[in-house]
Amino acid sequence: MQQLEILKTYKLYIGGAFPRTESGRFYKLENNKKEVIANMCLSSRKDFRNAVVAARKAFEGWSGRAAFNRGQILYRIAEMLEGRKAQFIEELILQGASKASAEKEVRLVIDRCVYYSGWCDKYQQLFGTVNPVATSHFNFSVPEPTGVVSVIADEHSSLLGLVSVIMPIIAGGNTCIVLASETKPLCSITFAEVLATSDLPGGVVNILTGKSKELHTHFASHMDVNAIIYCRENMEEAKTIAELSSLNVKRSFMWQKDWTKAENENPYLIIDLQEIKTTWHPIENIGVSGAKY
Numbered sequence: 285m286q287q288l289e290i291l292k293t294y295k296l297y298i299g300g301a302f303p304r305t306e307s308g309r310f311y312k313l314e315n316n317k318k319e320v321i322a323n324m325c326l327s328s329r330k331d332f333r334n335a336v337v338a339a340r341k342a343f344e345g346w347s348g349r350a351a352f353n354r355g356q357i358l359y360r361i362a363e364m365l366e367g368r369k370a371q372f373i374e375e376l377i378l379q380g381a382s383k384a385s386a387e388k389e390v391r392l393v394i395d396r397c398v399y400y401s402g403w404c405d406k407y408q409q410l411f412g413t414v415n416p417v418a419t420s421h422f423n424f425s426v427p428e429p430t431g432v433v434s435v436i437a438d439e440h441s442s443l444l445g446l447v448s449v450i451m452p453i454i455a456g457g458n459t460c461i462v463l464a465s466e467t468k469p470l471c472s473i474t475f476a477e478v479l480a481t482s483d484l485p486g487g488v489v490n491i492l493t494g495k496s497k498e499l500h501t502h503f504a505s506h507m508d509v510n511a512i513i514y515c516r517e518n519m520e521e522a523k524t525i526a527e528l529s530s531l532n533v534k535r536s537f538m539w540q541k542d543w544t545k546a547e548n549e550n551p552y553l554i555i556d557l558q559e560i561k562t563t564w565h566p567i568e569n570i571g572v573s574g575a576k577y
Contacts (some may be wrong), residue, residue, distance in 0.1 A: 291321070293323040296335075296492055297371045297473065297490060298335045298487075299341075301482070304328050307326065309328070311324050314343035319380075321470075334564065335504075336509060338486070338490055339460060342487030342488045351408065355401045355404035358404060358451065358455060360483050361478060362397035362398045371474060372390045372443060372471055373386045375471050376406075376443065379470055389441075389444050397451060400452060400455040400554075401417040403551050403554060404455045407554050408549045411427050412556050415562070421564045422565045423562065423565075424565075425561070425562045427555060427560055428560075428561050429558060430558060432460070432508060432509050433453050433513065434509045434511075436463045436496050436516060436521075437449060437462055439515075441543055443475065444544065447463060447547065448543040448549065452553035453513075459490075462490065463496060464492065473493065476489070496516065505531065512517060514536070516540070535557075
C-alpha cells in the first residue's frame with residue numbers, strides 16, 4: 285500500500301506568531317520538474333494590514349533598544365542559522381539550486397547577519413555629526429529610524445535576497461513587513477522560524493507569502509508605512525509604487541541588486557532608512573567657583 289505524502293503548509297509570520305491567511309487561500313508550489321513540493325499561503329490585503337499593526341506596535345520598543353543590544357540579537361540570529369544550515373540547504377535544493385550553490389548561499393546569509401550585527405552600534409558615529417555654529421550652542425545631527433518599512437523581496441533569491449534587505453532595516457531600529465519570493469518562498473518561512481525562536485521581539489519582522497501583483501499597491505499606499513523597498517524587475521509595478529508612495533510622502537527605494545556581491549552589503553543601506561534629526565543645546569559657561577553664567 286502506497287503511503288500518502290503529506291505536504292507541509294507554510295504559514296505566515298505576523299507579530300511573532302504563525303497564522304494562516306485570513307482569506308483561507310493557498311497555492312501549490314512546484315519545483316523545476318513541475319512536482320508539487322509545498323502548500324503556500326496566499327496573503328490578502330487584510331494579512332498585510334494585520335502585519336502593519338504588528339510592526340507599528342513593535343517599533344517603539346525595538347527602536348528604543350540600545351544599539352549594542354540590537355547587535356547582539358542580530359548575531360544570535362546568525363548563530364541559529366548556523367545551527368540549521370542543513371535544513372536551509374535542503375530547501376534551496378528542493379527549489380532547484382545545486383548543492384554547491386545552496387551551501388554558498390547559506391554561508392553568505394550567515395556572514396551577512398554577522399556583518400550587520402557589527403554595524404548596529406557604529407553607523408551613528410559614521411553618519412552623525414557635530415555641526416559648527418556661530419552661536420553659543422552645541423549642534424548635533426544624528427540618524428534615527430524611519431519607522432515601518434514594507435518590502436517586496438527579490439523574486440529570484442529564496443533566502444539571500446530576503447535576508448540582505450531585512451538586516452539593514454532592523455539594524456537601524458526599523459520594523460518591517462516583507463513579501464517573500466512567490467516562486468521560491470520556502471526559506472522565507474523557515475527563516476521566520478529562526479526569528480521566532482531568537483531574541484528578536486515579535487512584530488519587528490513580519491513575512492508574508494503570495495503574489496506581488498495583488499499586494500504591491502497596498503504595500504505602497506498604506507498610510508502607516510513610512511518607506512517601501514522594491515527588489516524586483518517589473519517596471520510597471522515599480523512605477524505604480526513610486527506614484528502611490530508619493531501620495532503620503534513615503535520614501536520609496538528600488539534595490540535591484542546582485543546580493544552575492546560584497547559591495548551590496550554596506551552601511552549606506554542602513555542610512556537609506558534613517559531620518560536625520562538635528563538638536564541644538566545651549567553651552568553653559570561654568571566659572572571657577574562652579575557657578576553657571
